Amino acid sequence: xxxxxxxxxxxxxxxxxxxxxxxxxxxxxxxxxxxxxxxxxxxxxxxxxxxxxxxxxxxxxxxxxxxxxxxxxxxxxxxxxxxxxxxxxxxxxxxxxxxxxxxxxxxxxxxxxxxxxxxxxxxxxxxxxxxxxxxxxxxxxxxxxxxxxxxxxxxxxxxxxxxxxxxxxxxxxxxxxxxxxxxxxxxxxxxxxxxxxxxxxxxxxxxxxxxxxxxxxxxxxxxxxxxxxxxxxxxxxxxxxxxxxxxxxxxxxxxxxxxxxxxxxxxxxxxxxxxxxxxxxxxxxxxxxxxxxxxxxxxxxxxxxxxxxxxxxxxxxxxxxxxxxxxxxxxxxx
Amino acid sequence: xxxxxxxxxxxxxxxxxxxxxxxxxxxxxxxxxxxxxxxxxxxxxxxxxxxxxxxxxxxxxxxxxxxxxxxxxxxxxxxxxxxxxxxxxxxxxxxxxxxxxxxxxxxxxxxxxxxxxxxxxxxxxxxxxxxxxxxxxxxxxxxxxxxxxxxxxxxxxxxxxxxxxxxxxxxxxxxxxxxxxxxxxxxxxxxxxxxxxxxxxxxxxxxxxxxxxxxxxxxxxxxxxxxxxxxxxxxxxxxxxxxxxxxxxxxxxxxxxxxxxxxxxxxxxxxxxxxxxxxxxxxxxxxxxxxxxxxxxxxxxxxxxxxxxxxxxxxxxxxxxxxxxxxxxxxxxx
Numbered sequence: 001x002x003x004x005x006x007x008x009x010x011x012x013x014x015x016x017x018x019x020x021x022x023x024x025x026x027x028x029x030x031x032x033x034x035x036x037x038x039x040x041x042x043x044x045x046x047x048x049x050x051x052x053x054x055x056x057x058x059x060x061x062x063x064x065x066x067x068x069x070x071x072x073x074x075x076x077x078x079x080x081x082x083x084x085x086x087x088x089x090x091x092x093x094x095x096x097x098x099x100x101x102x103x104x105x106x107x108x109x110x111x112x113x114x115x116x117x118x119x120x121x122x123x124x125x126x127x128x129x130x131x132x133x134x135x136x137x138x139x140x141x142x143x144x145x146x147x148x149x150x151x152x153x154x155x156x157x158x159x160x161x162x163x164x165x166x167x168x169x170x171x172x173x174x175x176x177x178x179x180x181x182x183x184x185x186x187x188x189x190x191x192x193x194x195x196x197x198x199x200x201x202x203x204x205x206x207x208x209x210x211x212x213x214x215x216x217x218x219x220x221x222x223x224x225x226x227x228x229x230x231x232x233x234x235x236x237x238x239x240x241x242x243x244x245x246x247x248x249x250x251x252x253x254x255x256x257x258x259x260x261x262x263x264x265x266x267x268x269x270x271x272x273x274x275x276x277x278x279x280x281x282x283x284x285x286x287x288x289x290x291x292x293x294x295x296x297x298x299x300x301x302x303x304x305x306x307x308x309x310x311x312x313x314x315x316x317x318x319x320x321x322x323x324x325x326x327x328x329x330x331x332x333x334x
Numbered sequence: 335x336x337x338x339x340x341x342x343x344x345x346x347x348x349x350x351x352x353x354x355x356x357x358x359x360x361x362x363x364x365x366x367x368x369x370x371x372x373x374x375x376x377x378x379x380x381x382x383x384x385x386x387x388x389x390x391x392x393x394x395x396x397x398x399x400x401x402x403x404x405x406x407x408x409x410x411x412x413x414x415x416x417x418x419x420x421x422x423x424x425x426x427x428x429x430x431x432x433x434x435x436x437x438x439x440x441x442x443x444x445x446x447x448x449x450x451x452x453x454x455x456x457x458x459x460x461x462x463x464x465x466x467x468x469x470x471x472x473x474x475x476x477x478x479x480x481x482x483x484x485x486x487x488x489x490x491x492x493x494x495x496x497x498x499x500x501x502x503x504x505x506x507x508x509x510x511x512x513x514x515x516x517x518x519x520x521x522x523x524x525x526x527x528x529x530x531x532x533x534x535x536x537x538x539x540x541x542x543x544x545x546x547x548x549x550x551x552x553x554x555x556x557x558x559x560x561x562x563x564x565x566x567x568x569x570x571x572x573x574x575x576x577x578x579x580x581x582x583x584x585x586x587x588x589x590x591x592x593x594x595x596x597x598x599x600x601x602x603x604x605x606x607x608x609x610x611x612x613x614x615x616x617x618x619x620x621x622x623x624x625x626x627x628x629x630x631x632x633x634x635x636x637x638x639x640x641x642x643x644x645x646x647x648x649x650x651x652x653x654x655x656x657x658x659x660x661x662x663x664x665x666x667x668x
Contacts (some may be wrong), residue, residue, distance in 0.1 A: 006351060034658040034659075037656060037658055038656040038658060038659055041653060041655075041656035041657075042653050045653055057391070057506060057561045084479040151463060164646070172391060222411060228529065245491070277651075280651055281647060281651060284647050284650045284651060284657070285647060286503060287657050288646070288647070288650075288657060288661065288664070289631060291658070291661045291663055292634060292664060292665070293629050293630065294633045295625070295630070295661055296627065296630035296631060296634060297623060297626050297627045299665070300630060301628060312622070313615060313618050313619060313622070315620075316618045317611070317614055317615060317618060319375060319376050319379055319503065322371060322372040322375035323375075323463070323618070323621050323622060323625060324368040324371055324372060324625070325368075325372055326622060327622065327626055327629055329628070330622070330626060331629060331630070331633070
């Protein structure tokens with residue numbers, strides 16, 4: 001048996017060390033990772049993928065951990081992928097795993113992996129997709145993807161997950177409100193965590209008002225199912241799905257059964273409405289677009305001489321050539 | 335005179351309506367925008383570009399506005415580009431402009447434009463670069479780029495700006511601390527805003543400790559000057575540049591002269607050390623990579639039949655073809 005076969009069989013047999021090794025190989029873009037992923041691919045598609053995101057300060061990591069424990073109590077196995085922002089002071093991701101591990105320690109039905117954003121967003125999105133697929137092939141019933149941060153990463157999560165949870169909390173500043181408006185669109189379920197704090201009801205009301213406003217403003221669907229170049233965010237499922245607003249106190253594991261229940265209801269809704277397949281299709285489209293972009297650029301740069309590329313850059317710096325024309329020149333190979 | 339020539343001459347003559355019209359055409363990817371930008375390009379390169387970012391809740395918009403007023407008091411004209419996250423509840427960007435406008439109202443030496451993130455990060459980065467160039471050609475002495483959010487957008491700002499300011503504030507949660515670690519790397523200047531609040535000194539101390547830790551951990555430079563595919567962040571200028579930590583109370587315009595002074599010192603440092611040119615080169619490289627990725631994908635999709643692309647997607651959904659192999663198949667045109 002080849003080394004890759006051993007690794008693949010290990011993952012399929014539920015060997016945690018094989019899984020950890022494969023994920024490291026995915027992260028490091030090891031040359032044998034694509035073959036392993038190709039061999040595992042027919043065994044994927046069974047895990048239910050949930051994205052969890054929200055503004056800083058909302059306690060979403062605690063929500064993720066509490067949700068994992070609730071799912072475990074329902075006898076479901078859980079993989080967690082935590083996507084951290086670029087950290088120059090490396091070790092952050094490892095430290096994060098250790099802190100989490102003490103909470104869910106010794107439970108072999110849980111597998112946690114933190115991924116640091118190593119530069120390229122496209123690269124990270126591709127790697128996260130592959131890691132989720134590895135956890136899926138390894139047989140985890142549910143995969144939770146958590147992103148720290150706000151902005152584009154949330155939109156990318158929405159592509160990877162079937163159900164997207166946006167976590168909020170009372171008492172965050174105005175600036176956070178602005179960010180929330182940007183990510184509410186992708187929420188299938190809204191959670192107001194720290195609901196024992198003053199102002200929790202106000203936060204619920206504000207979210208409800210914003211949802212209603214968004215519903216009114218939003219015109220008919222305009223993102224087609226084609227593989228588009230604009231990376232249009234997935235069509236929000238607001239129309240028929242009534243986005244629930246749940247309250248949790250994750251530190252006390254309060255409200256988590258309701259959250260797990262809402263995920264189940266959303267899953268059933270996706271199935272019955274046909275949106276499940278639609279979302280799967282959108283995920284595939286987005287992933288292909290990201291991978292093609294990276295691969296096409298790599299190939300182009302292989303074809304062009306470094307001297308030609310350097311020459312173009314110098315002419316731009318000398319204001320002799322504008323970037324738009326430079327791109328056309330590099331593409332045409334002149 | 336053609337319509338484009340009229341527009342270009344208007345921008346060069348300082349006609350604000352022409353500038354606004356050009357920026358709208360850039361944002362909408364109008365077919366004549368590239369020609370206008372090419373004509374303006376020889377007139378760019380004079381503005382000093384400053385990026386301002388930080389975690390939500392730090393009051394960075396207020397810092398941006400106060401800094402703009404301070405620069406105006408020094409008789410320098412200021413362009414502001416505020417990059418907002420994707421907002422489904424559109425009108426947010428416009429509303430933001432109006433709120434800002436009341437603050438800097440009637441001053442013809444200031445031009446403010448909010449840009450909503452319309453889906454593609456690559457598209458937004460390219461559009462932001464072009465808008466900054468339009469402001470540069472229009473003769474603004476300083477261009478301030480503000481991003482809301484945390485994560486990849488900060489890394490992208492670092493590419494566009496000569497001097498990057500990261501804004502922090504006392505009393506933000508642990509979650510925010512994690513994000514800060516991720517963006518400290520790109521800071522040339524650190525600002526602790528809301529410095530009249532309790533805990534400001536602690537925040538300064540924590541930032542200093544993190545900077546020192548980062549300095550110790552960071553090994554020798556490993557990002558080469560080549561056009562890389564990994565989008566490695568620009569080499570931090572920590573080695574010789576001692577990142578200052580300044581305190582501001584932006585609502586009271588306190589500490590802003592010191593901030594403007596620190597920007598000037600950093601500018602002089604970049605010039606004298608040769609890093610100014612190096613950063614300009616890195617910006618050009620990153621911009622070319624982003625534009626090439628988008629353009630290459632567009633061209634590939636033009637070449638392949640929609641039916642072929644749809645067929646690949648269906649085979650992935652049926653688990654007959656893994657995404658990695660699908661990319662190779664689409665690239666090879668089989």
